[in-house]
Amino acid sequence: MTEYCRIGEKSRVTYNFKGQPSVTYESDISPIEVTTASTSKNNTSNYNSQGYQITFNSPQGAYGTITAVITDYKIEYVDYGVGHPYTGYYISLIRCGSTTFPPRANGLPEAKLTDTNISVDNSVKCPVPAGSTTQVCNIKISSNGNILFQADGDCPVNFTVGCGDECPDGYCKIDCKTYPGYCCLNEAELQSLITQLHP
Structure with a gap:
């Protein structure tokens, strides 16, 4: 496996998925390894290519519920320890027009839930049905076997690495x-x- 950057150098990985603008990930940790892979698209049992509307309670919706029209969702439990503000249930959504779950921001799924009750309305559909993408690409940035960052998107994925001020x-x-x-x-x-x- 190829390692990039020397100890003490800032590492900078610029990547993009098919049809998407470039995104840059920076870290003070180095050396880093960058790996990419493609796998079959992994939809959950909640997937519906026609779309549907869900409503849920989230701390971000402090004055009411959040409603979204999506093709898929998944709920995950994040455990940072008792009393930690980030510990709890989170939801990730594939919105109309997208084919994969979005990259995690700061290692967390899209939105924290106040409870796991999800209301589904199958009468609401996406304006255009989801495409037939069957492959998803992944980029993973790690150091000494520890994952620093990862993201999924439509194939192909391209990346470049810069070290320090270079x-x-x-x-x-x-x-x-x-x-x-x-x-x-x-x-x-x-x-x-x-x-x-x-x-």
Whole structure:
């Protein structure tokens, strides 16, 4: 397995799934390993390609319930220990137009539940039925066998890695006024833009 970055360097992984904008994950932990894989799409027993509406209670909906039109949902219990504010039941949703559960923010599913009672209304459907995607891609970032971050999305998934203040291969470094004082630009996209402007 390939390790990226040296101990003490900041690691930066920029990735994107098919048709999605690039996302950057940064960590002060290094070295890191980045692995990708594709597997059959793993819908739950709640999946319905036509969609349906659910209503549930969540702390984020402090003044009422939350309603969403989805194709699938799953409930998970997250255990950080008794009394920890993040311990409890969470829900993840596949919304109309999406084909996979969203990436976890800070390691947590989409929304915390105040209870696990879910009301389902099958008379409400998605405007367009879900596509027929049968494969899902996964990117996993780990260090010394511990998973730091992972996300799923439509295949394919592409990624680049930068270490410290250096840009990843295929990118050029330019000074910027915003933090961290430089930007990494994709050389191929930059060359294409220059060719379009000066044929």
